[in-house]
Amino acid sequence: MPTRLALGLDFGTESVRALLVDLRGREHASAVAYYPHGQIIDALPGSKKPLPPHYALQHPQDWLDSAAKATRAALRTARAGATDVLGIGVDFTSCTMLPALRDGTPLCLVERFAHEPLAWPKLWKHHGAQAQTDRINQVARERGEKFLTRYGGTIGLEWFFPKMLETLEHAPRVFQAAEVWLEAGDWFVWQLVGGDAASLPRSTCQAGYKGMWSADDGYPSEDFLRAVFLCVVRAP
Secondary structure (H helix, E strand, C coil), X not given: CCCCEEEEEEECCCEEEEEEEECCCXXXXXXXXXXXXXXXXXXXXXXXXXXXXXXXXXCHHHHHHHHHHHHHHHHHHHCCCHHHEEEEEEEECCCCEEEECCCCCEHHHCHHHCXXXXXXXXXXXXXXXXXXXXXXXXXXXXXXXXXXXXXXXXXXCCCHHHHHHHHHHHCHHHHHHCCEEEEHHHHHHHHHHCCCHHHCCCCHHHHHHCCCCECCCECCCHHHHHHHHHHHHHCC
């Protein structure tokens, strides 16, 4: 009988690691593949225009290409084939998130948005949303939102909603075109399993914790989000 293997893909800041283990947890092979574009912190691909301070972006095609490269290398080392892999586990630096179309196309890969920095995936270390983070925390404290207690009393600068609001304020054309906002890890799983945007699986860690969701309460209320939105609109 052939050895049955599980494939783990660990997406980091500059590379992806592939790991093959059998059903007893014994390692058979591992491999690393670096992202061709690395961290996009100076200028967008094909552009010489400097990015604003505190920006850290990634290229979604790098995730696909590097994962394929690392997986092929690990399979060769293990002398295994695709049919030997029973399942795939994915983890990602979080919160790394992106806007996409309903069919899963990242907005940065749509020609008219290719030169819009906030159409690109925002890496966990993207720190361009400080003002939006401050507003979310201010409104939450003024309203006494109980979800703050889950997070030690403050929403983090690197989280999902601050980055969404940053896009709304600084790139409204991108915000209006986005049909799906999601974590990079969930986007990669979507590419693996396919399906409609309305039914795509989301992780309770990435899209949950960093997206301010809980099994008991769901997402923050529409009233809270409306109050934050009005605060953004009125901000000078």
